[in-house]
Amino acid sequence: MPRIACLHTIDSNAAVFDEALRMTGLTGVSLHHTVRADLLSSAERAGRLTPEIAAETVAVLRSLSAEVDAVLLTCSTLGPVVEIAAADAPVPVLRVDAALAAEAVKDGGMVAVLCAVETTVEPTRCLFEAAARSTGAEVTVQVVPQAWEAFRAGDLDRYRALIARAARIAREDGATQVALAQASMAGAAALLPEETRPLTSPAVGLTAAVIASRAG
Known part of the structure; x- marks a missing residue:
């Protein structure tokens, strides 16, 4: 059973992805949701993805990768950090977009x-x-x-x-x-x-x- 960790920055997106999983018809897939609204809020305040926010996001993605089969970042604002996080992660790390x-x-x-x-x-x-x-x-x-x-x-x-x-x-x-x-x-x-x-x-x-x- 593939275990997919989803990193969200909006609480309601957990339900969005649960519904998307149901609609795709993919079976035997387990979703694990983590919400870090502070990361998007910080980027909004700064007006961009800063190096500090990027580093924190990379740390979260790497932590999530330890116990699943893939990690999916669902926030488009933070998307560019995936390339960094994926470089030495033990499982695939992807950006949803x-x-x-x-x-x-x-x-x-x-x-x-x-x-x-x-x-x-x-x-x-x-x-x-x-x-x-x-x-x-x-x-x-x-x-x-x-x-x-x-x-x-x-x-x-x-x-x-x-x-x-x-x-x-x-x-x-x-x-x-x-x-x-x-x-x-x-x-x-x-x-x-x-x-x-x-x-x-x-x-x-x-x-x-x-x-x-x-x-x-």
Whole structure:
């Protein structure tokens, strides 16, 4: 039974990934959730991922890797630290949005990537542009206005509605694929018609982690 440790920075993301696991149909997988909201809060205050926050995140990821078969970082803002943590970890360490980026750009075209938090924009842009180099996809990354304020206020209905509206507009503006960069945004996809639903990270990220755990 693959054991996957998920490092979250938002409490509600544990339930998001439990539901994603159910929806994927993956069997015999055990998820272990750790929440470190302070890491994202610190990055928001600093306006970026600082070396100090990165070092603390790496330490947490390495600690989690001691007793599982793979570790999945579910926070896009902290994503760049995975490369460091994975270098000497005993099991695969992945960022949830890496699989999302690969899926979003695989057919080329115009890919619109939506974020809710400003601190996510730059690491997301670097990730998606790197993935797009082999496919020729054109990537744009943007923040959904007012979305994070709604999330922080606990108004999840408004949060999802704002994201769904932004995804719809991106399609109308010519995007051939839309991706929701943050795991907390996944619920917005269900508000849109199935044929135009944006890609979300929880299911594809979990699938990648399970595959990596079995390969290891």
